[in-house]
Amino acid sequence: YLSSLFFYFYHYLTRQAQSYPLFPSLGEMEGHMFECVNQAAVHEELEDETRRLCDVRPFCPMLKLVTRSCGRAERLLDSKIGVLIGKGLHELDALQDQEVKDFRSKMFRISEEKMQRVQLMTWSEWLQACFSPQLEPGGGAPTTTDGVNNKQAEASLKVTMHFDQSQVTTVSLMEQALRKWLTTHGPEEEGRQAEQYVLRVSDKLEFLCGDHPLIQYKSAEHCSLSQSPYYGEPLVVVVVPPQVQVRAGLFHGTELLCKPAVSSESSGRSEHVWNRTLEFDITVSDLPRMARLCFAVYAVMDKVKKQKSTKNHYPIAWVNTMVFDYKGQLKTGDIILHSWSSFPDELEEMLNPIGTIQTNPYTENATALHIHLPDYNPHPILFPPFDKLLSISTTDMDVCDLLLQILEKGRGGKKFHIELKEIMERDPLSQLCENEKDLIWTLRYDCMENFPQSLPKLLLSVKWSKHEDMAQLQALLQIWPKLSPRDALELLDFNYPDQYVREYAVGCLRDMSDEELSQYLLQLVQVLRYEPYYDCALTRFLLNRAQCNRNIGHFLFWHLRSEMHMPAVSVQFSLILEAYCRGSIPHIEVLKKQVEALSKLKSVNELIKLGTIKNARSKTKEAMLTKEAMMTCLRQSGYTETLSDLHSPLNPSVLLSGINVEKCRYMDSKMKPLWIVYNNKLLGGDTLGIIFKNGDDLRQDMLTLQILRLMDLLWKEANLDLRIVPYGCLATGDRSGLIEVVSSADTIANIQLTSSNVAAAAAFNKDALLNWLKEKNSGDALEKAIEEFTLSCAGYCVATYVLGIGDRHSDNIMVRSTGQLFHIDFGHILGNFKSKFGIKRERVPFILTHDFIHVIQQGKTGNTEKFGSFRNYCEQAYLILRRNGNLFITLFALMLTAGLPELTSVKDIQYLKDSLALGKTDDEALKQFRQKFDEALRESWTTKVNWMAHNVVKDNRS
Template identity: 85%
Template sequence: MPPAMTDLMDMWAAHSQVSGDNLVSVDFLLPTGIYIQMDVPREATIQHIKLLLWKQAQTYPLFPSLGEMEGHMFECVNQAAVHEELEDETRRLCDVRPFWPMLKLVTRNCGRAERLLDSKIGVLIGKGLHELDALPDQEVKDFRSKMFRISEEKMQRVQLMNWSEWLQACFCPQLEPVVGAAAGTDGVNDKQAETSLKVTIHFDQSQHIKACLQSKECPHLTLVQISSVKDMFEKEISAIGAVVNRKSSNPPLPLPPKRRGPSVSLCLAFPFWLNRTLLVRVQVQVRAGLFHGTELLCKPAVSSESSGRSEHVWNRMLEFDIQVSDLPRMARLCFAVYAIMDKVKKARTSLHYPIAWVNTMVFDYKGQLKTGDITLHSWSSFPDELEEMLNPIGTIQTNPYTENATALHIQFPDYIAHPIVFPPFDKVREPLCAPSITHSKKFHIELKEIMERDPLSQLCENEKDLIWTLRYDCMENFPQSLPKLLLSVKWSKHEDMAQVAALLQIWPKLSPRDALELLDFNYPDQYVREYAVGCLKDMSDEELSQYLLQLVQVLRYEPYYDCALTRFLLDRGQGNRNIGHFLFWHLRSEMHMPAVSVQFSLILEAYCRGSIPHIEVLKKQVEALSKLKSVNELIKLGTIKNVRSKTKEAMLTKEAMMTCLRQSGYTETLSDLHSPLNPSVLLSGINVEKCRYMDSKMKPLWIVYNNKLLGGDTLGIIFKNGDDLRQDMLTLQILRLMDLLWKEANLDLRIVPYGCLATGDRSGLIEVVSSADTIANIQLTSSNVAAAAAFNKDALLNWLKEKNSGDALEKAIEEFTLSCAGYCVATYVLGIGDRHSDNIMVRSTGQLFHIDFGHILGNFKSKFGIKRERVPFILTHDFIHVIQQGKTGNTEKFGSFRNYCEQAYLILRRNGNLFITLFALMLTAGLPELTSVKDIQYLKDSLALGKTDDEALKQFRQKFDEALRESWTTKVNWMAHNVVKDNRS
């Protein structure tokens, strides 16, 4: 593939200054079919380039047929391989950054203002709006149309605001203090089956289908709702069904013949290459299951084994033992295709080789039971530990990479001549009638014990029956137990569903923190999620910002684009620019993921249309990050050359970096922008002389800014390109929450939750802590021998003495004591590993803090099968030496430190359910060390959930003593790290 124009421009800019060559050869394609090649200035605006082209085009044939110049604009393919319309002609060519030096001149076909806005939004979100226009999905069209109307109304309200209201709505009311942040080390950088599969699905007609009145929304279309008639001669119809108006002039449609529930017929064919991979006599099966969340609604349907090389055909139907009327609104149909390998000697069972999986909703976004033919392109990457190879937690979106994906052709049958719709809320809700049975005290004690369990605790069937029977007791005495009640509902019974819908109307409002759990995948019911969002509306903007990362992730669990959570996030984001800023970046950073690309782009478009004044601010940040990426790629290109002298190589590369940053195009783009890490901070101008790149695999950029608003102080930002920062971002968010919980309990442990933000595919920013250094550097500067530096217990205390004197030293030691206690507890609870001396830093004011969270939840590093980290958390004797102010017998200070640790631990225990919930909501984010519920089990163990406070405190004290007793192993690891580091330098 030819090199991108971006690389060419950067190479010219950095290495061709001597020749003064500042022109770019560009190919121009005219709508008349004329091709023109000409050299244009790389820093010229699009408008100027168009003038040059127009002048040149006058000498070519068919020029008069072009018409007016203003009626045309340029198009290109940008560096992201996305078609882009260059409506904004004030941009320079070097800022446009086309993938290949080619511009196409096209005729404008609509209002320029609308085209300009669409172009800006497309560039901003990284996906051209024409791609959304081309999608044949009616749900996409309806969502965009609805959001367009809402956005227009929003902007009209903004125009009517006075200055005070506008400032409050558009800008952060409180400026957060700029706390520097840590520079972490680079993390470790981490074929889809090309097959053709055809599956035909038939939902047989159910005896429980009854007619409904003509739809009010669509008079010309008769809609039939799902209903349940226990007996055709009974007068009473279940609440889940449609109540037929006996006086209506529209008579009910006749009932279909009595048959079983949904059924599936299958036909499967593999391409030649896959047949060879699966051997000659391969047997293939298809498994299908109906799910509500993770609950299997009935026994999975499994095809018979089919042998053959190219075609696999099943002539019988796969039936599900459930009536259509009992299907919940959010039921999803999950498929798994797998090959059965021949039995191996010494093995009693055959080996099942997974091939593909795919999911689809049974009802569409309008609530209609799906009918007709649907093609689903499946996914070939299977999560670990799947039951029966079905993946209900997986996306319902089909694989956009259709060429390498197994295709499933599904046919939903037409039951009757009219669409069947799930009944509206007023028809679903069943009148509540609390049972008059008096339960014994024993049952209430058992219920209380169940309700106090953590979210990971499993409920047996007897316990579920008890909870459901005592549901009114739960509502009155344990309202926070709603998640456990919902897990006890039999979602395959429409009577239970109707009861839940009614209960939610009278259930006391939960606190926002408790309501977060209801957004987990286990609770897909529409009314449950609407109830949860209703509880979240009580959140302050500050609290919402704290949980925004999880709220964006659980959008993955929403099967339809228009939902309560999407509207809530858009409303709050457009009402507060700080929330809108991070909502934008959390969404945009995952636009490269095919499972959420369309969904997130739709939400981003809706946000931008309702926050037009914010577009230019965000656009400036996107352009700045693009520039930093090009600088990073330039450095990587320079460092891979075979240069004998590493010193000479580094000097040449740094010079190229400096030259690049000094260019006017880079200087202007990288200056005077709001920091993506903190929109309250304005990054004024780069201090080029202090900028550098770090000597690690991905060559992160260390960018230093001068800031007039900070009294002339500098502010550092690290740009990483090639590392996934999302796990660091999650860990720092939890540290920030711990800090908040401790402060709420009047315990300030001086935590430094520095800024970290993922901005794209394996790229992002990290704040740099001011006046801080690593333990490794502090130790190495105190000793001439790297191997001995780790064992110098006076190094850290002496460093603090150099930075502080008198009362300032005493305060610095107190800061160290408090922060050390906080991070000891936090790193133990979160199971943070890879704690070498370059991953722990100390500020000159005494605050200790940890950086680089590539290993969490007990995933400690090992070598040759031997654990390198043997302590539950880092507590070395040189830390104790500082805490005791250099006095060996100062047990009072050490006793205070230990007491801080115990207090902090007990506070976190009281909020254990919240931590479990927040990690559970991140399960589908794709983090390498958070892929299943088993990973979260570490939190339950470290917090000793299920034990009394006394038992938990005893466990923590044992871990504390272990950390102190085995601290010598930490010193040995640090010594090895220092030696390796010294040899590299």
């Protein structure tokens, strides 16, 4: 704990250097500083002289003297931001990527302007800006930084050839849309000469498998079993097959624009060369702006002799790239793509369009794919700006109106509209056949007038491989009514990659209040994975709102930082984090304190894990020695200072004043979570508990609790308060995070075990729970507690059924002394119930045991009135969730690429559609739910048997 020891070395080194002849060329010694590699494998600049070596924690005892590239204040800020976000800014400086440089330059300018405005604010203005209450429904978020639509116009000013305006028919719809667009974005630069745009190029899109190695395999010694850098799954050692092929597909979202191109078979040990051109059956002029090339490398293996002579294909690697760069320029020339080797389930055509467009940064262990994209013209080819895109349409709105009138007057007119209404009422998972897509596109103006919320289905009906249809859609989008923020969320799904569609969606999100935005922030951060370019409408929107409200900024910071270890998003998220920090400099110290505190907690957890391993033979000795070591560690001044007086990452409005060391402990589970107790000055001296987990992925718990919070909100909007307890949960890093401790609560298992001397019999004591509530409450308070229990039990019965929450043993259900029942630990969702030896351990749709009913009926067997009220609460709650079924499907769909273990494909979300009985009438759905309710009652004995087994195991462990 010697302070500033490395600065002693610095001055010592300076004195020694003075004896060398070139010492004067070093300039002022204040222009230099030390740098080291810390425990997170990040280059850390030792700028702050007050820091201790124990806080820096260098990976090895070696310091490097480097030259300061800017002023001390700026250098200090860069150093703080680098440590805060977990990625040194010099790593971003070193990236040879013009898109990164342009984005950082824009954000630096915007952040500088933002901070200049902040410095001119009075205290009251600053408080209003950072911690503003919701004074109006719109949220009042400034839009000064959202000028993203000019990007295409700025990127398309290169002169190449004349564009013949005489070939374009200007129609009323085009004029209306263009006028609206120009009102928002301003006229384009005058004096622009003729351009060469991609929509004028009729060549087929193609790429060349050149005479250099298309695929380079790394030797097997580099392909050892390890964690996949993208999906977190084990990488398998690949034995180089005798024959290898490459499949390439051109996608817009998940839509395949044309037939995939397949290479010939190639044989070799480590390198494969094709030297041939693969051509797509689509002209360059028909390419949508967000088209992406998806590649899959696979082995071709002969089947077993008994089968036919056809061959099996085994995927080896995949990689994606955009056809246009971030400036809208068609990519050309040689490209090296380092692929990913972990495949999601059930890939169509073995291609992975929903996967990242970032190449694998771990190039040493990645298969390298070399391709060549040809030049179609001596000059760069650009995707046209918005006004040019509109002018390409040759379909007049009057023509569509005429067609609509014909349909109305014809015999089938009414039939068509009935069919259209039925299609529009389907859930987002329903597939559209080609005839239905044609009908929607034909009646698109009717959709706009009568079913504006049907925009996603219209977008799925557009032929994105025809630039005329693209242009007509863009024109229509400009006059489309604004959707509610909840409906607009669906437009941010991967199926809708078009830039202007996503800008329209973000425009709708601006109507969200800060509270509503916080509700969906988890999904909005994950949706950033779908954005192919760093500078996009969603990124600017999130930064703008985060910098205008510190609560949003707090959670945006942690949602981004918790996934910085994922290489597919590391650069993108670090750029956004840097931009946020530069525009919110006063917030840096607050966040830095939290980061340092979490680092200390991780050290304590690792100490405990080490202690339990060393003393594994004696559990009693282990507990005593490890608990003592934990207390000693927490009492040290370095830990006490860092862990005190910080804003809680779970809730930034809560100030954690000081640790109550005597009440702190660690929990007896595999990862040894820490149970940290704080004295809280703002709660009248009451204590506040948080659980720190290191080694468990909390993101699935975060998602489930977010959905529970949303359910609670929807029920309250319908005047039904079911007393849900959506406690705080926050992932803060790679398999680490915090969980809020709910005060005055105990598990069902503990309540049952306390009331019985025999663990095996405890689960069957139906009086235990009611007696426990009687001990905690007397008189009128008991009746109130039973009512709280009844309402909350109804809420969690419905919620756990709809979400398919599994592993519901008696330690995963808790009850507060006030009567509120709530569930914890959501490691299994969407119907992934646990089984043993192939036998399902959980056979009920949801947990409704006889001891629960005993409490609901106030201990009176014949109290059917109370039980009838409970059943009615359940049915009301279920029907309310059904009415919002599309919203739940959308929120889960937006999380598909998050890498959650039980949410990897659309088939996982199908569970929600089935549990909510979407596609059925309310009467049919209610009938289905009543059957599930009766099943839960009838089979509740299986839950008791399961709980008995759990209690016995728990009792033996103790």
